[in-house]
Amino acid sequence: MKKLHLFIAVLFVINLIGCNEQNKKDIVVDNFKYQTEQFADLAILRYQVPGFNELTVKQKELVYYLYQAALSGRDMIYDQNYKYNLTVRKTLEAIVNSYSGERSGNDWDNFMVYTKRVWFSNGIHHHYSNKKFFPEISKEFFSSLIDNSDSKLLPLTNGGSVSNFSKRITKIIFDPKVAPEMVTFDSNVDVIKNSAVNFYEGVTQKEVENYYKKIIDKKDPHPISYGLNSKMMKVNGKIVEKPWKVGGMYSQAIEKIVFWLEKAAGVAENDLQKNTILKLAEYYKTGDLKVFDEYNKLWVKDTESRVDAVNGFIEVYNDPLGYRGYYESVVSIKDMDATKRIKAIGDNAQWFEDNSPIADRYKKKEVKGISAKVITVVVESGGTSPSTPIGINLPNAPWIRKEFGSKSVNLGNIVYSYNKAGSKESLKEFAYSLEEVDLAIKYGALTSDLKTDMHEVIGHASGQLAPGVAPPKQTLKNYASIIEEARADLVALYYLPDKKLIEMGVSPTEEAYKAGYISYIKNGLMLQLRRIKPGENVEEAHMRNRQMVSKWVYEKGKDENIIERITKDGKTYFVINDYQKLRTLFGKLLNEMQRISSEGDFKAAKYLVETYGVLVDKDLHKEVLERYSKLDLAPYSGFINPVLTPVMVGDKITDVKIEYPVDFTKQMLDYAKDYSFLPNKN
Numbered sequence: 001m002k003k004l005h006l007f008i009a010v011l012f013v014i015n016l017i018g019c020n021e022q023n024k025k026d027i028v029v030d031n032f033k034y035q036t037e038q039f040a041d042l043a044i045l046r047y048q049v050p051g052f053n054e055l056t057v058k059q060k061e062l063v064y065y066l067y068q069a070a071l072s073g074r075d076m077i078y079d080q081n082y083k084y085n086l087t088v089r090k091t092l093e094a095i096v097n098s099y100s101g102e103r104s105g106n107d108w109d110n111f112m113v114y115t116k117r118v119w120f121s122n123g124i125h126h127h128y129s130n131k132k133f134f135p136e137i138s139k140e141f142f143s144s145l146i147d148n149s150d151s152k153l154l155p156l157t158n159g160g161s162v163s164n165f166s167k168r169i170t171k172i173i174f175d176p177k178v179a180p181e182m183v184t185f186d187s188n189v190d191v192i193k194n195s196a197v198n199f200y201e202g203v204t205q206k207e208v209e210n211y212y213k214k215i216i217d218k219k220d221p222h223p224i225s226y227g228l229n230s231k232m233m234k235v236n237g238k239i240v241e242k243p244w245k246v247g248g249m250y251s252q253a254i255e256k257i258v259f260w261l262e263k264a265a266g267v268a269e270n271d272l273q274k275n276t277i278l279k280l281a282e283y284y285k286t287g288d289l290k291v292f293d294e295y296n297k298l299w300v301k302d303t304e305s306r307v308d309a310v311n312g313f314i315e316v317y318n319d320p321l322g323y324r325g326y327y328e329s330v331v332s333i334k335d336m337d338a339t340k341r342i343k344a345i346g347d348n349a350q351w352f353e354d355n356s357p358i359a360d361r362y363k364k365k366e367v368k369g370i371s372a373k374v375i376t377v378v379v380e381s382g383g384t385s386p387s388t389p390i391g392i393n394l395p396n397a398p399w400i401r402k403e404f405g406s407k408s409v410n411l412g413n414i415v416y417s418y419n420k421a422g423s424k425e426s427l428k429e430f431a432y433s434l435e436e437v438d439l440a441i442k443y444g445a446l447t448s449d450l451k452t453d454m455h456e457v458i459g460h461a462s463g464q465l466a467p468g469v470a471p472p473k474q475t476l477k478n479y480a481s482i483i484e485e486a487r488a489d490l491v492a493l494y495y496l497p498d499k500k501l502i503e504m505g506v507s508p509t510e511e512a513y514k515a516g517y518i519s520y521i522k523n524g525l526m527l528q529l530r531r532i533k534p535g536e537n538v539e540e541a542h543m544r545n546r547q548m549v550s551k552w553v554y555e556k557g558k559d560e561n562i563i564e565r566i567t568k569d570g571k572t573y574f575v576i577n578d579y580q581k582l583r584t585l586f587g588k589l590l591n592e593m594q595r596i597s598s599e600g601d602f603k604a605a606k607y608l609v610e611t612y613g614v615l616v617d618k619d620l621h622k623e624v625l626e627r628y629s630k631l632d633l634a635p636y637s638g639f640i641n642p643v644l645t646p647v648m649v650g651d652k653i654t655d656v657k658i659e660y661p662v663d664f665t666k667q668m669l670d671y672a673k674d675y676s677f678l679p680n681k682n
């Protein structure tokens with residue numbers, strides 16, 4: 001449902017104010033290389049899988065089968081994104097594998113950049129903007145690449161000549177009029193006809209809309225996800241749906257997925273998990289969307305298993321009308337350290353409520369911590385790879401969510417990698433002293449985890465309305481979510497320095513929290529400004545909340561110089577001089593936020609948000625943008641997956657080895673070699 005994508009744009013907010021990160025201590029390799037290369041607007045990163053080696057052999061075997069199932073479906077996303085993507089990819093791979101000419105120089109390098117961009121986007125359209133991108137080489141050079149490569153490797157059509165093929169593929173790749181956009185949402189055009197995505201063929205937007213108007217019963221309380229697993233096309237003037245299933249479209253890849261799923265079911269951790277996996281296999285075999293709903297109900301129920309997987313046609317962002325799902329898979333293990341930490345905080349929820357600086361009448365007599373889960377990704381495939389979400393919240397069917405619940409997870413090791421990869425340069429640029437850098441390196445990740453955990457587990461859960469007052473959505477209206485986020489942030493900020501956290505064993509020292517305070521203030525007053533364009537004010541709710549909180553404590557502490565604004569060599573810094581007094585200010589503001597929420601005080605909410613959260617200091621904004629632009633950071637990142645290799649004795653798996661490759665190109669070529677199950681045209 002909600003796919004949280006992490007771009008460089010938000011990268012540093014997360015880096016500095018926190019999201020779910022991995023605990024530093026369980027990362028095995030310290031000098032792990034998080035970023036391997038950067039090209040076009042992309043960076044290639046790596047991630048580790050802490051916890052993998054503590055799995056039992058049986059659990060590792062299970063992960064391995066799910067890993068194979070995930071990768072087996074990889075070809076589908078290419079074909080779904082555009083019907084000639086597999087032809088393009090195979091052509092590029094044929095060249096990379098066999099071109100006999102000079103493999104260096106500008107032209108070759110530009111060809112490789114294009115090839116890597118196609119791999120990154122699972123096709124010829126930009127993974128984020130959906131617009132077609134082009135190689136920065138001439139058509140002549142491209143045709144010489146084809147001519148000097150092994151023609152047996154080229155995806156020629158039956159009996160077609162290389163020169164005809166070369167013309168055809170050149171047009172597909174170079175012609176800006178051919179498939180300019182993968183998906184368009186432009187309401188002035190036929191969005192089906194004008195989207196290159198391979199979900200429809202020969203049908204108009206009107207025809208699709210009428211088709212579903214006829215078959216969808218709006219009163220059905222439990223509707224299937226219509227169209228989720230099929231291509232819609234016209235055959236002999238009639239509209240048909242061609243299902244993606246065993247025996248249907250993409251059968252060659254789906255059969256492999258089913259094969260591995262059935263093996264996985266054989267080594268499942270428990271009966272529920274076994275039945276869940278078998279249900280998914282049944283769905284792939286039948287294409288029956290009712291079975292898919294049954295599968296989702298089981299999947300949601302399984303919260304005990306250590307190993308988990310998302311596998312299927314899930315998200316519908318690439319369908320301009322929102323019916324068809326693209327293939328994706330995420331295989332993961334539960335992060336036990338994070339789970340323990342979150343549980344410890346949840347178990348003490350009442351203590352936090354009782355000791356909160358809010359007025360007693362707004363305190364809950366019985367507070368229950370909200371549960372949150374952090375997972376460690378082992379492999380991703382399809383629409384979630386190489387570019388990945390950082391949070392997943394499934395299933396999508398609203399009625400299943402309502403009646404059976406949903407699973408919401410943070411991809412802990414992915415976020416950790418993002419932070420490690422991009423943090424150092426910006427950290428140095430915006431830190432006033434070495435002490436700040438030191439604190440951030442030592443405790444940045446940990447306090448960031450703690451802050452996020454407390455925000456989620458005790459922040460949103462705390463406090464109650466005054467008798468007779470309607471919920472904030474009604475009373476505070478458009479300010480409700482900003483006040484709510486601020487309230488949760490402030491609970492976390494207030495408790496971050498508390499000795500209770502050390503007592504509970506979740507914080508290591510009494511000074512660790514300082515890293516969290518520094519990053520919050522710096523981000524709220526300065527760094528997040530880089531995400532808005534010159535001349536604009538702060539619009540987004542989370543950003544308003546962070547600026548409001550930071551600016552309020554800055555202003556209120558001005559007389560006592562609690563936070564000092566310093567200019568050094570023309571650069572602005574905000575330095576915290578008195579941490580304890582800052583904590584007291586956070587407590588005061590928390591008290592006020594709770595009062596506003598509990599009483600539904602719209603006027604006060606409006607005043608605080610408009611005074612502190614919205615307006616941008618134009619000079620500071622300009623400075624921040626300039627300082628960031630000098631750091632040369634790629635706006636988008638994607639990941640190289642780990643490689644799993646079974647250790648066999650006879651036909652029995654006795655262990656599974658995990659390795660972390662460093663070469664993106666090699667991984668893409670390996671995948672092509674091992675998982676090319678689909679024909680060029682489907």
Ligand SMILES: [Zn+2]
Pocket residue numbers: 455460485488
């Ligand atoms: Zn929140």
